[in-house]
Amino acid sequence: MIRERKLMGRGAYALPSLFTAGTIFCGYYSVMKTIHAISLPPERLAEAAGQFDLAALAIGVAVFTDGMDGRIARLTNAVSDFGRELDSLADVITFGVAPALLAFAWGIRAIDPLSGGIFAEHLIRLSYLLTFLFLVCGATRLARFNIQRNPTPKNPGRVGRKYFVGLPIPCAAGMLAAVVHAAAGYPIHVWFPWGALWMALIALLCFLMVCTWRYNSFKEINLVQQRSWVTVVMIAMMIYLIWNFSQPVLLAMASVYVASGIVIRLGGILRRHLRHTPAPEHQIN
Secondary structure, X not given: XXXXXXXHHHHHHHHHHHHHHHHHHHHHHHHHHHHHHHHOOHHHHHHHHHHHHHHHHHHHHHHHHHHHXXXXXXXXXXXXXXXXXXXXXXXXXXHHHHHHHHHHHHHOXXXXXXXXHHHHHHHHXXXXXXXXXXXXXXXXXXXXXXXXXXXXXXXXXXXXXXXXXXXXXXXXXXXXXXXXXXXXOOOOOOHHHHHHHHHHXXXXXXXXXXXXXXXXXXXXXOOOOOOOHHHHHHHXXXXXXXXXXXXXXXXXXXXXXXXXXXXXXXXXHHHHHHHOOOOXXXXXX
């Protein structure tokens, strides 16, 4: 009996680590596909686009495996310091290095320098800086997450609900991957407006990762509780939509989540402004 319990404990600890290993594999696969894409000659653009698309999809799959390993660890009571550190290292590779490389190779490298005019050289240097900052901000976000036990966002939400402080790095990487997938992997070729918008998106994600704005963590969702038939139908519809219309659906999901933190923050600022605005005085004739 004791031996069986030990084996069950080892299996419980191994299960979330297997999902973490899957996250690392997705990051490795994404990097390899990106390198393959940039090694192809220009006349094989369609093949290169397919490789970029696979690199983006690998990051999308990693977002799922990264979310599952923590939930499984909590459900099986298999949370450990080793698993936490392994998960952080996996996130740096898969959601830091892989998307930064993909962002530069897909959104910057293939751009015609002549489309940038006199600013082309400065734009290229800025793109190197932004993709590097994406990696640094993501690593900083992970380090802050690891050392904080009960972080409080700058704009606290409801009491009893759990929030992320700043945009999680998997969601930032997923946003970049969703854009690449929505374009079917075909890279950007002109600086204005697409190249400039791409760099603006990277800069925005860098800021959102290190800011202290709140994002819903969805940790209150319990996968083992009984669900109504409506919830089951909604989940089935979501799976169907992602499977058949992955490009617009995934882009919409990523965009809505990234924008949610901005909208909540701006809404809070507006409410405080209206609350402290004095009422206009009525003149007595």
